Amino acid sequence: MSAELAEPASKIELPAGVGGGGEIPTFDVTLRVRRYNPELSEDATWDDFKVTMYGTDRVLDALHKVKWEIDGSVSFRRSCAHGVCGSDAMRINGRNRLACKTLLKDLDTTKPITVEPIKGLPVEKDLIVDMEPFFQSFREVMPFLINKGHEPTKERLQSAEDRERFDDTTKCILCAACTSSCPVFWTDGQYFGPAAIVNAHRFIFDSRDDAGDMRLEILNDKEGVWRCRTTFNCSEACPRGIQVTQAIAEVKQAILSRKI
Amino acid sequence: MTATIDSPRSGKISPQYRRTGGTKGNFEMLAWLFMRLSGVVLVVLIFGHLFVNLLVGEGIHAIDFGFVAGKWADPFWQIWDLTMLWLAMLHGTNGVRTIINDYAEKDSTRLWLKIVLYAATTVIIVLGTLVIFTFNPCPVVDGVPLPGGFCPA
Numbered sequence A: 001m002s003a004e005l006a007e008p009a010s011k012i013e014l015p016a017g018v019g020g021g022g023e024i025p026t027f028d029v030t031l032r033v034r035r036y037n038p039e040l041s042e043d044a045t046w047d048d049f050k051v052t053m054y055g056t057d058r059v060l061d062a063l064h065k066v067k068w069e070i071d072g073s074v075s076f077r078r079s080c081a082h083g084v085c086g087s088d089a090m091r092i093n094g095r096n097r098l099a100c101k102t103l104l105k106d107l108d109t110t111k112p113i114t115v116e117p118i119k120g121l122p123v124e125k126d127l128i129v130d131m132e133p134f135f136q137s138f139r140e141v142m143p144f145l146i147n148k149g150h151e152p153t154k155e156r157l158q159s160a161e162d163r164e165r166f167d168d169t170t171k172c173i174l175c176a177a178c179t180s181s182c183p184v185f186w187t188d189g190q191y192f193g194p195a196a197i198v199n200a201h202r203f204i205f206d207s208r209d210d211a212g213d214m215r216l217e218i219l220n221d222k223e224g225v226w227r228c229r230t231t232f233n234c235s236e237a238c239p240r241g242i243q244v245t246q247a248i249a250e251v252k253q254a255i256l257s258r259k260i
Numbered sequence B: 001m002t003a004t005i006d007s008p009r010s011g012k013i014s015p016q017y018r019r020t021g022g023t024k025g026n027f028e029m030l031a032w033l034f035m036r037l038s039g040v041v042l043v044v045l046i047f048g049h050l051f052v053n054l055l056v057g058e059g060i061h062a063i064d065f066g067f068v069a070g071k072w073a074d075p076f077w078q079i080w081d082l083t084m085l086w087l088a089m090l091h092g093t094n095g096v097r098t099i100i101n102d103y104a105e106k107d108s109t110r111l112w113l114k115i116v117l118y119a120a121t122t123v124i125i126v127l128g129t130l131v132i133f134t135f136n137p138c139p140v141v142d143g144v145p146l147p148g149g150f151c152p153a
């Protein structure tokens, strides 16, 4: 292809200050990041970073700016940057949220914005925690379809109402915002935690699944659903808006009605 | 706004995350159910108790040794108070057991707190039950009724 075919530059003259990012207001924010590096020190400290951000920016953008332009050693997880992969749950101003779904303008920018790792899981570095205990209890509820019938030749059909029954809990992205906001989990790491129960709920109430009883038996454990104190922290923390506490209550009810 | 958290734990998985296999039995489920049911019954029992003792008739001014003696002469109030004692004690004990489970961080702390709790519960329940059933409004020592007693004329 010849260079002539490239789109010509725009002929429209724009007055200075109009168009581009110039229209979006900018402001200064201070990001107060919890730093921890076990290779340097056993203690965690707070680091302040002052950055100029736009009104459309999210906390994740501010973290990027810090990492790319100020201090490359700041460590955090992120992948999709659009709220679907669940890698960047962190404690922002004391509440669990996804950094990629939290707009800076929605926070109080007159004060430093605190960013910490989620609580209750071992911190590896800065904002990165070890998710293994979280996934361990997720695996224990068998989060996959178990069907005892014959393998069908086409897809397993289900009525719209049957699908609706567990629709809410299909939305989970395993970000751990709920489990790490739960005060019971903070002191008892053995507790299954909201996320595992949400993902068990997704299969327990699926009409195509045959292992509901097994999952209910697993969650009838000392560290299962009865550990829930209905604090509602999980429902508040969930970035997907899942009614987590309600899902837990439904599992409690299902266990009760099967036992009694 | 600024929340302070403890220094994070180091990178290795803390031993508390190693699962120790499931527990069999329905104890936690029954405890959970008991809390709900006893709670409902206690609301009726306690407000009935307060109403009869504090509001009916002369109300609070009528309460004295004789009033209690009169109530416990009636098997209805004996059963009422006995149910209230047992349900309130077990309800409260289970609540505190839960709080200990939630907040005690060391196994030994948890064990000791629970031993104290269960001992206190047992003493109070046994003592209370004993009083309700062996209560004697007119104690007589050497053929002389003790002062303050409530003896039939």
Ligand code: SF4
Pocket: A086, A171, A172, A173, A174, A175, A176, A177, A178, A179, A194, A195, A198, A237, A238, A239, A240, A241, A242, A244
């Ligand atoms: S239930 Fe919500 S908060 Fe919990 S892991 Fe799933 S998406 Fe995250």
Ligand code: FES
Pocket: A077, A078, A079, A080, A081, A082, A083, A084, A085, A086, A087, A088, A089, A098, A099, A100, A101
């Ligand atoms: S980076 Fe994927 S959810 Fe935020």
